[in-house]
Amino acid sequence: MKTSKTTELMVGMFIAVGAAGLFVLAMQVSNLSGFTPANSYTITARFENIGGLKARSPVTVGGVRIGRVASIDYDNDRFEAIVALEMDGKYDQFPDDTTASIYTAGLLGEQYVSLEPGGSEDVLAEGSEIDLTQSALVLEKLVSKFLFDKAAEGGDPEP
Amino acid sequence: MDRYLSITRRRITGKIYSMLEWVRQLGRSGIGQFEKLGRANLFLLNTLAGLPELVRRPSLLVKQLWSVGVLSLLIIVVSGLFVGMVLALQGYNTLVDFGAEESLGVAVALSIVRELGPVVTALLFAGRAGSALSAEIGLMKATEQLSGMEMMAVDPMHRVISPRFFAGVISMPLLAAIFSAVGIYGGYFVGVGLLGVDDGAYWAQMQSKVDFYDDVLNGVIKSLVFGWVVTWIAVFEGYDAIPTSEGVSRATTRTVVYSAFAVLGLDFILTALMFGD
Numbered sequence: 108m109k110t111s112k113t114t115e116l117m118v119g120m121f122i123a124v125g126a127a128g129l130f131v132l133a134m135q136v137s138n139l140s141g142f143t144p145a146n147s148y149t150i151t152a153r154f155e156n157i158g159g160l161k162a163r164s165p166v167t168v169g170g171v172r173i174g175r176v177a178s179i180d181y182d183n184d185r186f187e188a189i190v191a192l193e194m195d196g197k198y199d200q201f202p203d204d205t206t207a208s209i210y211t212a213g214l215l216g217e218q219y220v221s222l223e224p225g226g227s228e229d230v231l232a233e234g235s236e237i238d239l240t241q242s243a244l245v246l247e248k249l250v251s252k253f254l255f256d257k258a259a260e261g262g263d264p265e266p
Numbered sequence: 267m268d269r270y271l272s273i274t275r276r277r278i279t280g281k282i283y284s285m286l287e288w289v290r291q292l293g294r295s296g297i298g299q300f301e302k303l304g305r306a307n308l309f310l311l312n313t314l315a316g317l318p319e320l321v322r323r324p325s326l327l328v329k330q331l332w333s334v335g336v337l338s339l340l341i342i343v344v345s346g347l348f349v350g351m352v353l354a355l356q357g358y359n360t361l362v363d364f365g366a367e368e369s370l371g372v373a374v375a376l377s378i379v380r381e382l383g384p385v386v387t388a389l390l391f392a393g394r395a396g397s398a399l400s401a402e403i404g405l406m407k408a409t410e411q412l413s414g415m416e417m418m419a420v421d422p423m424h425r426v427i428s429p430r431f432f433a434g435v436i437s438m439p440l441l442a443a444i445f446s447a448v449g450i451y452g453g454y455f456v457g458v459g460l461l462g463v464d465d466g467a468y469w470a471q472m473q474s475k476v477d478f479y480d481d482v483l484n485g486v487i488k489s490l491v492f493g494w495v496v497t498w499i500a501v502f503e504g505y506d507a508i509p510t511s512e513g514v515s516r517a518t519t520r521t522v523v524y525s526a527f528a529v530l531g532l533d534f535i536l537t538a539l540m541f542g543d
Contacts, residue, residue: 114328114329114332115328117332117336118328118331118332118335118336120336121331121335121336121339121437121440122331122440124339124440124444125439125440125441125443125444126440126443127447128440128443128444128445128446128447128448129439129440129443129447129482129486131447131450132379132443132446132447132450132482132485133478133482135450135469135473136375136379136446136447136450136472136473136476136482137379137473137476137477137478137481137482138473138474138475138476138477138478165474217474
Protein backbone atom coordinates (compact mmCIF):
# COMPACT_ATOMS: atom_id res chain seq x y z
CA MET A 108 0.00 0.00 0.00
CA LYS A 109 1.53 3.30 -1.09
CA THR A 110 0.61 6.52 0.62
CA SER A 111 0.13 9.49 -1.64
CA LYS A 112 2.62 12.34 -1.64
CA THR A 113 0.02 14.80 -0.38
CA THR A 114 -0.79 12.61 2.59
CA GLU A 115 2.85 12.28 3.49
CA LEU A 116 3.34 16.00 3.12
CA MET A 117 0.37 16.85 5.31
CA VAL A 118 1.39 14.35 7.98
CA GLY A 119 4.89 15.81 7.95
CA MET A 120 3.43 19.27 8.37
CA PHE A 121 1.20 18.05 11.19
CA ILE A 122 4.15 16.65 13.10
CA ALA A 123 6.16 19.80 12.47
CA VAL A 124 3.31 22.02 13.68
CA GLY A 125 2.90 19.86 16.78
CA ALA A 126 6.59 20.09 17.55
CA ALA A 127 6.42 23.85 16.95
CA GLY A 128 3.54 24.08 19.42
CA LEU A 129 5.61 22.31 22.03
CA PHE A 130 8.55 24.58 21.21
CA VAL A 131 6.38 27.66 21.71
CA LEU A 132 5.23 26.29 25.06
CA ALA A 133 8.82 25.67 26.07
CA MET A 134 10.34 28.94 24.92
CA GLN A 135 7.59 31.52 24.94
CA VAL A 136 5.37 30.32 27.78
CA SER A 137 7.59 28.61 30.33
CA ASN A 138 10.75 29.72 32.05
CA LEU A 139 13.04 27.42 30.10
CA SER A 140 14.38 30.30 28.04
CA GLY A 141 14.92 32.37 31.17
CA PHE A 142 18.14 32.63 33.05
CA THR A 143 20.61 29.99 31.89
CA PRO A 144 24.04 31.63 31.75
CA ALA A 145 26.85 29.83 30.00
CA ASN A 146 29.26 30.41 32.86
CA SER A 147 28.07 31.21 36.33
CA TYR A 148 29.47 31.34 39.82
CA THR A 149 27.70 30.53 43.05
CA ILE A 150 27.86 32.54 46.25
CA THR A 151 25.98 31.99 49.49
CA ALA A 152 24.20 34.28 51.88
CA ARG A 153 22.78 33.59 55.33
CA PHE A 154 19.42 34.96 56.33
CA GLU A 155 17.56 34.80 59.63
CA ASN A 156 14.28 34.64 57.78
CA ILE A 157 13.78 34.16 54.07
CA GLY A 158 10.02 34.72 54.05
CA GLY A 159 8.56 33.29 50.88
CA LEU A 160 11.78 33.05 48.87
CA LYS A 161 11.94 30.00 46.63
CA ALA A 162 14.50 28.26 44.46
CA ARG A 163 14.66 30.03 41.07
CA SER A 164 13.61 33.37 42.53
CA PRO A 165 15.45 36.23 40.82
CA VAL A 166 18.59 37.95 42.12
CA THR A 167 18.78 41.60 41.11
CA VAL A 168 21.06 44.60 41.42
CA GLY A 169 19.40 47.96 40.95
CA GLY A 170 16.39 46.12 39.53
CA VAL A 171 18.40 44.32 36.85
CA ARG A 172 18.21 40.55 36.98
CA ILE A 173 21.71 39.10 37.26
CA GLY A 174 21.10 35.67 38.74
CA ARG A 175 18.76 33.36 40.51
CA VAL A 176 18.41 31.47 43.77
CA ALA A 177 19.96 28.05 43.16
CA SER A 178 18.97 26.36 46.40
CA ILE A 179 17.84 27.05 49.94
CA ASP A 180 19.17 25.10 52.91
CA TYR A 181 18.98 25.31 56.65
CA ASP A 182 22.02 25.51 58.92
CA ASN A 183 21.23 23.34 61.91
CA ASP A 184 23.99 24.83 64.09
CA ARG A 185 23.44 28.52 63.55
CA PHE A 186 19.67 28.29 63.01
CA GLU A 187 19.83 30.29 59.82
CA ALA A 188 18.79 29.78 56.24
CA ILE A 189 21.61 29.40 53.71
CA VAL A 190 20.67 30.68 50.29
CA ALA A 191 22.88 29.78 47.34
CA LEU A 192 22.82 32.41 44.60
CA GLU A 193 23.76 31.46 41.06
CA MET A 194 25.19 34.57 39.45
CA ASP A 195 25.76 35.32 35.79
CA GLY A 196 29.50 35.05 35.11
CA LYS A 197 29.43 38.38 33.23
CA TYR A 198 28.91 40.26 36.48
CA ASP A 199 31.86 39.32 38.70
CA GLN A 200 32.88 42.68 40.16
CA PHE A 201 30.79 42.77 43.32
CA PRO A 202 32.71 43.97 46.41
CA ASP A 203 32.76 41.49 49.28
CA ASP A 204 30.86 43.90 51.54
CA THR A 205 27.82 43.72 49.28
CA THR A 206 24.53 43.64 51.16
CA ALA A 207 21.87 41.06 50.27
CA SER A 208 18.24 41.81 51.15
CA ILE A 209 15.00 40.00 50.48
CA TYR A 210 12.27 42.21 49.08
CA THR A 211 8.84 41.66 47.64
CA ALA A 212 7.93 42.72 44.12
CA GLY A 213 4.73 44.72 44.47
CA LEU A 214 2.23 44.22 47.27
CA LEU A 215 1.54 40.55 46.67
CA GLY A 216 4.28 39.70 44.21
CA GLU A 217 7.02 37.14 44.48
CA GLN A 218 10.06 37.66 46.68
CA TYR A 219 13.52 38.26 45.29
CA VAL A 220 17.06 38.86 46.52
CA SER A 221 18.40 42.33 45.95
CA LEU A 222 22.14 43.02 46.15
CA GLU A 223 23.55 46.45 47.04
CA PRO A 224 27.27 46.73 46.30
CA GLY A 225 29.52 48.17 48.98
CA GLY A 226 32.91 49.86 48.66
CA SER A 227 35.46 47.16 49.40
CA GLU A 228 38.42 46.38 47.14
CA ASP A 229 38.00 42.58 47.21
CA VAL A 230 35.38 41.02 44.97
CA LEU A 231 33.01 38.10 45.48
CA ALA A 232 34.04 34.91 43.70
CA GLU A 233 32.89 31.29 43.51
CA GLY A 234 32.05 30.05 46.99
CA SER A 235 32.20 33.44 48.76
CA GLU A 236 29.71 34.23 51.42
CA ILE A 237 27.83 37.48 51.83
CA ASP A 238 28.03 38.58 55.47
CA LEU A 239 25.72 41.56 55.38
CA THR A 240 22.16 40.40 54.92
CA GLN A 241 18.73 41.72 55.66
CA SER A 242 15.91 39.28 56.24
CA ALA A 243 12.54 39.28 54.60
CA LEU A 244 9.94 41.48 56.22
CA VAL A 245 7.16 39.49 57.77
CA LEU A 246 3.94 41.45 57.80
CA GLU A 247 2.72 40.15 61.16
CA LYS A 248 5.99 41.15 62.86
CA LEU A 249 5.76 44.57 61.32
CA VAL A 250 2.18 45.10 62.47
CA SER A 251 2.89 43.87 66.00
CA LYS A 252 5.94 46.12 66.23
CA PHE A 253 3.89 49.07 65.06
CA LEU A 254 1.17 48.37 67.61
CA PHE A 255 3.75 47.89 70.34
CA ASP A 256 5.37 51.23 69.53
CA LYS A 257 1.99 52.95 69.48
CA ALA A 258 1.15 51.50 72.86
CA ALA A 259 4.52 52.61 74.28
CA GLU A 260 3.97 56.12 72.89
CA GLY A 261 0.55 56.48 74.47
CA GLY A 262 1.90 55.66 77.96
CA ASP A 263 -0.16 53.41 80.15
CA PRO A 264 -3.05 52.07 78.17
CA GLU A 265 -6.48 52.68 79.67
CA PRO A 266 -7.73 49.46 81.22
CA MET B 267 -57.08 -23.80 54.25
CA ASP B 268 -54.31 -26.08 53.11
CA ARG B 269 -54.71 -24.87 49.59
CA TYR B 270 -54.52 -21.27 50.71
CA LEU B 271 -51.29 -21.93 52.62
CA SER B 272 -49.68 -23.61 49.65
CA ILE B 273 -50.55 -20.66 47.43
CA THR B 274 -48.97 -18.24 49.89
CA ARG B 275 -45.92 -20.44 50.13
CA ARG B 276 -45.64 -20.48 46.39
CA ARG B 277 -45.91 -16.70 46.25
CA ILE B 278 -43.14 -16.27 48.79
CA THR B 279 -40.82 -18.72 47.09
CA GLY B 280 -41.59 -16.96 43.80
CA LYS B 281 -40.48 -13.67 45.29
CA ILE B 282 -37.29 -15.23 46.61
CA TYR B 283 -36.62 -16.71 43.19
CA SER B 284 -37.06 -13.39 41.42
CA MET B 285 -34.70 -11.78 43.92
CA LEU B 286 -32.14 -14.52 43.37
CA GLU B 287 -32.57 -14.03 39.64
CA TRP B 288 -31.74 -10.36 40.06
CA VAL B 289 -28.60 -11.16 42.04
CA ARG B 290 -27.63 -13.73 39.41
CA GLN B 291 -27.97 -11.11 36.67
CA LEU B 292 -25.81 -8.74 38.66
CA GLY B 293 -23.17 -11.43 38.98
CA ARG B 294 -23.40 -12.26 35.30
CA SER B 295 -22.91 -8.66 34.23
CA GLY B 296 -20.01 -8.33 36.68
CA ILE B 297 -18.30 -11.39 35.23
CA GLY B 298 -19.03 -10.04 31.75
CA GLN B 299 -17.31 -6.75 32.61
CA PHE B 300 -14.27 -8.55 33.94
CA GLU B 301 -14.11 -10.74 30.87
CA LYS B 302 -14.25 -7.64 28.74
CA LEU B 303 -11.46 -6.04 30.75
CA GLY B 304 -9.35 -9.16 30.26
CA ARG B 305 -10.10 -9.19 26.53
CA ALA B 306 -9.17 -5.52 26.34
CA ASN B 307 -5.80 -6.15 27.98
CA LEU B 308 -4.97 -9.14 25.78
CA PHE B 309 -6.05 -7.03 22.83
CA LEU B 310 -3.66 -4.27 23.91
CA LEU B 311 -0.79 -6.77 24.17
CA ASN B 312 -1.53 -8.01 20.67
CA THR B 313 -1.64 -4.45 19.41
CA LEU B 314 1.71 -3.61 20.96
CA ALA B 315 3.15 -6.76 19.42
CA GLY B 316 2.41 -5.19 16.03
CA LEU B 317 5.04 -2.49 16.60
CA PRO B 318 7.95 -4.27 14.84
CA GLU B 319 5.90 -4.75 11.70
CA LEU B 320 4.93 -1.10 11.87
CA VAL B 321 8.58 -0.07 11.97
CA ARG B 322 9.17 -2.10 8.81
CA ARG B 323 6.19 -0.56 7.02
CA PRO B 324 5.82 3.03 8.20
CA SER B 325 3.46 3.88 5.33
CA LEU B 326 0.66 2.15 7.26
CA LEU B 327 1.27 4.50 10.18
CA VAL B 328 1.50 7.58 7.96
CA LYS B 329 -1.89 6.84 6.45
CA GLN B 330 -3.47 6.57 9.89
CA LEU B 331 -1.66 9.67 11.15
CA TRP B 332 -3.37 11.48 8.33
CA SER B 333 -6.88 10.35 9.21
CA VAL B 334 -6.44 10.46 12.99
CA GLY B 335 -4.14 13.45 13.40
CA VAL B 336 -4.27 15.79 10.44
CA LEU B 337 -8.03 15.62 10.03
CA SER B 338 -8.50 16.44 13.75
CA LEU B 339 -6.35 19.52 13.41
CA LEU B 340 -9.09 21.95 12.44
CA ILE B 341 -11.40 21.26 15.37
CA ILE B 342 -8.45 21.34 17.79
CA VAL B 343 -7.17 24.70 16.53
CA VAL B 344 -10.59 26.35 16.50
CA SER B 345 -11.53 25.02 19.95
CA GLY B 346 -8.15 25.98 21.37
CA LEU B 347 -8.52 29.51 20.09
CA PHE B 348 -11.97 29.92 21.61
CA VAL B 349 -11.09 28.27 24.92
CA GLY B 350 -8.14 30.65 25.28
CA MET B 351 -10.29 33.64 24.40
CA VAL B 352 -12.99 32.70 26.89
CA LEU B 353 -10.43 32.09 29.63
CA ALA B 354 -8.92 35.52 29.04
CA LEU B 355 -12.33 37.17 29.13
CA GLN B 356 -13.44 35.40 32.31
CA GLY B 357 -10.06 35.72 33.98
CA TYR B 358 -9.88 39.41 33.23
CA ASN B 359 -13.29 40.10 34.76
CA THR B 360 -12.25 38.35 37.97
CA LEU B 361 -8.70 39.65 38.18
CA VAL B 362 -9.55 43.27 37.46
CA ASP B 363 -11.49 43.43 40.75
CA PHE B 364 -8.23 42.83 42.59
CA GLY B 365 -6.19 45.07 40.32
CA ALA B 366 -4.26 42.00 39.25
CA GLU B 367 -5.12 41.93 35.56
CA GLU B 368 -1.37 41.77 34.84
CA SER B 369 -1.52 38.15 36.03
CA LEU B 370 -3.90 37.27 33.21
CA GLY B 371 -1.11 35.57 31.26
CA VAL B 372 -0.30 33.30 34.19
CA ALA B 373 -3.92 32.39 34.78
CA VAL B 374 -4.55 31.57 31.12
CA ALA B 375 -1.27 29.71 30.57
CA LEU B 376 -1.43 27.60 33.71
CA SER B 377 -5.03 26.54 33.29
CA ILE B 378 -4.48 25.66 29.63
CA VAL B 379 -1.10 23.97 29.90
CA ARG B 380 -1.93 21.96 33.01
CA GLU B 381 -5.58 21.05 32.56
CA LEU B 382 -7.62 22.30 29.67
CA GLY B 383 -5.10 21.55 26.93
CA PRO B 384 -4.80 17.82 27.57
CA VAL B 385 -8.37 17.26 28.81
CA VAL B 386 -10.33 19.20 26.20
CA THR B 387 -8.10 17.87 23.43
CA ALA B 388 -8.69 14.32 24.65
CA LEU B 389 -12.47 14.82 24.77
CA LEU B 390 -12.52 16.34 21.29
CA PHE B 391 -10.17 13.64 20.07
CA ALA B 392 -12.50 10.96 21.41
CA GLY B 393 -15.41 12.59 19.62
CA ARG B 394 -13.63 13.26 16.36
CA ALA B 395 -11.10 10.46 15.92
CA GLY B 396 -12.10 7.83 18.50
CA SER B 397 -15.66 7.44 17.29
CA ALA B 398 -14.46 7.26 13.68
CA LEU B 399 -11.97 4.52 14.57
CA SER B 400 -14.64 2.49 16.38
CA ALA B 401 -17.10 2.81 13.54
CA GLU B 402 -14.49 1.95 10.91
CA ILE B 403 -13.20 -1.14 12.70
CA GLY B 404 -16.69 -2.21 13.74
CA LEU B 405 -17.88 -2.00 10.15
CA MET B 406 -14.84 -3.90 8.94
CA LYS B 407 -15.83 -6.62 11.36
CA ALA B 408 -19.50 -6.50 10.37
CA THR B 409 -18.66 -6.77 6.67
CA GLU B 410 -16.20 -9.58 7.46
CA GLN B 411 -13.17 -7.75 6.12
CA LEU B 412 -11.21 -8.73 9.21
CA SER B 413 -12.04 -12.42 8.74
CA GLY B 414 -11.16 -12.00 5.07
CA MET B 415 -7.71 -10.78 6.03
CA GLU B 416 -7.25 -13.75 8.32
CA MET B 417 -8.19 -16.02 5.40
CA MET B 418 -5.38 -14.41 3.42
CA ALA B 419 -2.98 -15.01 6.31
CA VAL B 420 -2.78 -11.29 7.10
CA ASP B 421 -3.05 -10.60 10.81
CA PRO B 422 -5.69 -7.88 11.14
CA MET B 423 -4.30 -6.97 14.58
CA HIS B 424 -1.01 -5.96 13.03
CA ARG B 425 -2.35 -4.67 9.77
CA VAL B 426 -5.43 -2.75 10.91
CA ILE B 427 -5.36 -2.20 14.66
CA SER B 428 -1.71 -1.45 15.48
CA PRO B 429 -1.27 1.42 12.98
CA ARG B 430 -4.47 3.05 14.23
CA PHE B 431 -3.51 2.67 17.86
CA PHE B 432 -0.01 4.08 17.47
CA ALA B 433 -1.25 6.88 15.24
CA GLY B 434 -3.59 7.91 18.07
CA VAL B 435 -0.88 7.70 20.71
CA ILE B 436 1.46 9.84 18.59
CA SER B 437 -1.17 12.35 17.49
CA MET B 438 -2.64 13.17 20.88
CA PRO B 439 0.40 14.92 22.47
CA LEU B 440 0.99 16.86 19.25
CA LEU B 441 -2.64 17.94 19.11
CA ALA B 442 -2.58 18.91 22.80
CA ALA B 443 0.58 20.97 22.29
CA ILE B 444 -1.04 22.75 19.34
CA PHE B 445 -4.21 23.30 21.40
CA SER B 446 -2.24 24.83 24.28
CA ALA B 447 -0.13 27.08 22.08
CA VAL B 448 -3.12 28.31 20.09
CA GLY B 449 -5.15 28.78 23.29
CA ILE B 450 -2.48 30.97 24.86
CA TYR B 451 -2.38 33.11 21.71
CA GLY B 452 -6.19 33.28 21.80
CA GLY B 453 -5.93 34.58 25.35
CA TYR B 454 -3.31 37.04 24.15
CA PHE B 455 -5.61 38.41 21.42
CA VAL B 456 -8.45 39.01 23.85
CA GLY B 457 -6.39 40.06 26.88
CA VAL B 458 -3.86 42.31 25.20
CA GLY B 459 -5.69 43.17 22.01
CA LEU B 460 -9.21 43.81 23.24
CA LEU B 461 -9.03 44.35 27.01
CA GLY B 462 -5.81 46.35 27.14
CA VAL B 463 -3.63 44.23 29.41
CA ASP B 464 0.01 45.22 29.08
CA ASP B 465 1.78 43.20 26.39
CA GLY B 466 5.02 42.78 28.34
CA ALA B 467 3.26 41.86 31.59
CA TYR B 468 1.23 39.14 29.86
CA TRP B 469 4.32 37.28 28.65
CA ALA B 470 6.75 38.18 31.45
CA GLN B 471 4.50 37.05 34.29
CA MET B 472 3.68 33.91 32.35
CA GLN B 473 7.34 33.08 31.82
CA SER B 474 8.23 33.66 35.45
CA LYS B 475 5.42 31.48 36.81
CA VAL B 476 5.11 28.64 34.30
CA ASP B 477 7.76 25.99 34.79
CA PHE B 478 8.85 23.88 31.85
CA TYR B 479 9.23 20.62 33.71
CA ASP B 480 6.49 20.95 36.32
CA ASP B 481 3.82 22.43 34.10
CA VAL B 482 4.53 21.94 30.39
CA LEU B 483 6.06 18.47 30.55
CA ASN B 484 3.44 17.22 32.98
CA GLY B 485 0.81 18.44 30.53
CA VAL B 486 2.54 16.48 27.77
CA ILE B 487 2.61 13.34 29.94
CA LYS B 488 -1.09 13.78 30.63
CA SER B 489 -1.89 14.09 26.94
CA LEU B 490 0.19 10.99 26.19
CA VAL B 491 -1.75 8.98 28.79
CA PHE B 492 -5.07 10.27 27.49
CA GLY B 493 -4.09 9.50 23.91
CA TRP B 494 -3.17 5.96 24.91
CA VAL B 495 -6.41 5.37 26.81
CA VAL B 496 -8.78 7.00 24.32
CA THR B 497 -7.31 5.20 21.31
CA TRP B 498 -7.23 1.93 23.20
CA ILE B 499 -10.90 2.24 24.09
CA ALA B 500 -11.77 3.25 20.52
CA VAL B 501 -10.00 0.41 18.70
CA PHE B 502 -11.06 -2.17 21.28
CA GLU B 503 -14.72 -1.16 21.22
CA GLY B 504 -14.66 -1.31 17.43
CA TYR B 505 -13.00 -4.71 17.42
CA ASP B 506 -15.26 -6.05 20.17
CA ALA B 507 -18.48 -4.71 18.59
CA ILE B 508 -21.38 -7.03 17.82
CA PRO B 509 -21.12 -7.27 14.02
CA THR B 510 -24.45 -5.68 13.18
CA SER B 511 -25.45 -2.11 12.37
CA GLU B 512 -26.84 -1.70 15.87
CA GLY B 513 -23.73 -3.22 17.43
CA VAL B 514 -21.48 -0.79 15.57
CA SER B 515 -23.61 2.17 16.57
CA ARG B 516 -23.51 1.04 20.21
CA ALA B 517 -19.76 0.55 20.06
CA THR B 518 -19.32 4.08 18.74
CA THR B 519 -21.46 5.52 21.53
CA ARG B 520 -19.59 3.49 24.15
CA THR B 521 -16.27 4.74 22.83
CA VAL B 522 -17.21 8.36 23.38
CA VAL B 523 -18.84 7.75 26.78
CA TYR B 524 -16.10 5.52 28.19
CA SER B 525 -13.38 7.79 26.84
CA ALA B 526 -14.93 10.80 28.54
CA PHE B 527 -15.17 8.91 31.84
CA ALA B 528 -11.64 7.57 31.57
CA VAL B 529 -10.15 10.95 30.65
CA LEU B 530 -11.86 12.87 33.44
CA GLY B 531 -11.17 10.21 36.06
CA LEU B 532 -7.54 9.78 35.06
CA ASP B 533 -7.13 13.53 34.95
CA PHE B 534 -8.01 13.75 38.62
CA ILE B 535 -5.58 10.98 39.54
CA LEU B 536 -2.76 12.41 37.42
CA THR B 537 -3.32 15.91 38.78
CA ALA B 538 -3.23 14.59 42.34
CA LEU B 539 0.02 12.76 41.60
CA MET B 540 1.71 15.59 39.69
CA PHE B 541 0.65 18.78 41.41
CA GLY B 542 -0.30 17.47 44.83
CA ASP B 543 2.80 18.54 46.72
